[in-house]
Amino acid sequence: MNWTRKWINPVLDKEFRLRMRTPRSAISLMVYILVLGLIALGFIYVSMYLGNGGGQTRFNSGMGQIMFYVLSFAQLVLIAFMAPALTAGVISSEREKQTLSMLLTTQQSSSTIILSKLVSSLSFMALIVVATLPVYSIVFMYGGISLNQLVSLFLFYLFIMLMLGSLGVLFSTLLKRTMISVIVTYGVGLCIFLLTGLLYLFALSLVQRQNAQLVLQPDYSWVGYILGLNPAAALISLFEPSFSKQAFLVRGTTLNADAPIQLWQEFVVVYSVVIIVSLWISIRRIRPVRRRRKQAETDGTGGGATMEPVK
Helix, strand or coil: CCHHHHHCCHHHHHHHHHHHCCHHHHHHHHHHHHHHHHHHHHHHHHHHHHCCCCCCCCCCHHHHHHHHHHHHHHHHHHHHHHHHHHHCCCCHHHHHCCCHHHHHCCCCCHHHHHHHHHHHHHHHHHHHHHHCHHHHHHHHHHCCCCHHHHHHHHHHHHHHHHHHHHHHHHHHHHCCCHHHHHHHHHHHHHHHHHHHHHHHHHHHHHHHHHHCCCCCCCCCCCCHHHHCCCHHHHHHHHHCCHHHHHHCCCCCCCCCCCCCCCHHHHHHHHHHHHHHHHHHHHHHHCCHHHHHHHHHHHHHHHHCCCCCCCC
C-alpha cells in the first residue's frame, strides 16, 4: 500500500486549500485567540486588583497555576463548540451539493476520503490550539506549571478533537442533512460533557447511602468509572492524580492505596474504541450504491433465477 499517495491526495489538497485560504479562517483564528487572551487578562485583573478588597497584589506562581487551569478548561469548552461544527458537515454537505457522487467515482478509496476530510477539518482546529501558545506563555512568566504538563494538555486536546471529529464525520455520513448532523453531533457531545457528570453525581449519592449501611466498607467504588467518561474529569486527573482516588472513593488501609485506573487513562481507552468504530462505520457507509448492489446480488442469488455469463 502506497501510504504517501494515500495521505497526499487531491481530496486532502482541496480541503486544505478551502479551509486555510479563506478570510473566514483568518477571522476565526483571530476571534479564538482574542477570546482566550481576554480570559487570561480578565483573570489577571481579577486576581491582582479585585481579589484583595480592591488593593493590588502580586501575581505569584500559585495564581499562575490557577490561571493555567482556567485557560485549560476555557479552551476545552471552546474545542467542544468548534470541533463538531468543523466536521459534522464534511460528507453531508457534499451530498447536498450533489458532488459526493463525483467524489466517489474518483480513484480515491472510501478510507482515503473519510480520513482526508477528518484530517483537513481537525488540522485547522489544531492550528488554532497551537496558536494559543503565546497566551500560555504568560503562565510561564510566573511559574506554577511544567513543560510536561503543557505538552500533556495539548496532546489531550488533540485526542478530544479526534474524538469529536470522528463522531461528526460519522453522523455526517449517516445523515443526509447537514443541519441534522450538526444537531445530533452537538447532542452527543453534550451527553459526553454534561450527562456523564450528572450520572456520576446521581450514582455517587446512591453509593454513599448504601455504604452508610455497611459495616465493612469496600476499598473503592465503581462510580469512578462513570466519571472517567467525562472529559473535564479526565483533564483534572491529568493534572491532579489524587483526583482519581476521590472519584473512586478509595478507602485503602495504607497510604499507598490508589485508584484502580486513572480517569484520563480510562477516558483514552474507551474513546479510542469509539473513534475506531465511528471511522469504520463511516468508511463502510459512505458508498450506499455499492451496498445496495451487493444486497441485490445476494437477493438474486437467493431467488435462484440468475443468469450466468456466456463462456
